Amino acid sequence: MTPPRKPKPGAGGLQFRIGYGWDSHEFKRGIPLKIGGVTLPHPKGLGGHSDGDVLLHALTDALLGAVAASDIGSLFSPSNPKWKGADSAVFLREALERIRSAGYTVANVDSTLILAAPKIGPHAAAIRTHVAELLSVTSDVVGVKAKTPEGMGTENAAIAHVVVLLEKKSSGRSKSQKEEK
Numbered sequence: 001m002t003p004p005r006k007p008k009p010g011a012g013g014l015q016f017r018i019g020y021g022w023d024s025h026e027f028k029r030g031i032p033l034k035i036g037g038v039t040l041p042h043p044k045g046l047g048g049h050s051d052g053d054v055l056l057h058a059l060t061d062a063l064l065g066a067v068a069a070s071d072i073g074s075l076f077s078p079s080n081p082k083w084k085g086a087d088s089a090v091f092l093r094e095a096l097e098r099i100r101s102a103g104y105t106v107a108n109v110d111s112t113l114i115l116a117a118p119k120i121g122p123h124a125a126a127i128r129t130h131v132a133e134l135l136s137v138t139s140d141v142v143g144v145k146a147k148t149p150e151g152m153g154t155e156n157a158a159i160a161h162v163v164v165l166l167e168k169k170s171s172g173r174s175k176s177q178k179e180e181k
């Protein structure tokens with residue numbers, strides 16, 4: 001009989017943690033289109049209880065998931081009038097607070113948007129820059145890609161998939177001190 005395995009250290013001891021988030025919102029005429037906190041020129045925006053920012057919602061869920069801290073719908077219930085029309089950056093800030101208090105920082109982020117229109121390419125740099133600012137990271141660790149929904153029948157929706165990698169904060173020693181060790 002094999003001896004019982006030693007329990008693994010708790011998740012708080014992990015050097016890296018990954019998170020994944022997904023979201024979709026339906027296009028509606030006459031409201032502004034916000035993606036990654038950037039307002040894009042388009043006749044339709046994304047409906048939802050908040051500002052409908054599909055990318056920030058998926059990113060918020062990815063961060064929360066990385067530290068196993070619930071999800072955006074549980075923390076910011078769509079039935080709570082407080083969040084009606086809310087700027088989704090508020091949700092992202094709360095998720096960042098949670099990963100920081102768990103002892104982690106954002107290493108990098110990658111995302112894929114799936115939508116028929118508008119074209120994201122001309123706005124990708126602005127979205128990357130803005131999301132990087134919200135996360136307090138440089139834009140070279142934020143990936144924003146886009147695809148059209150071929151054969152999916154989701155032409156009137158925007159979908160976002162986001163993965164994040166978190167790294168444990170340093171214990172306070174400088175890099176050179178660690179190298180000396």
Ligand code: MG
Nearest residue numbers: 023024054057
């Ligand atoms: Mg959402």
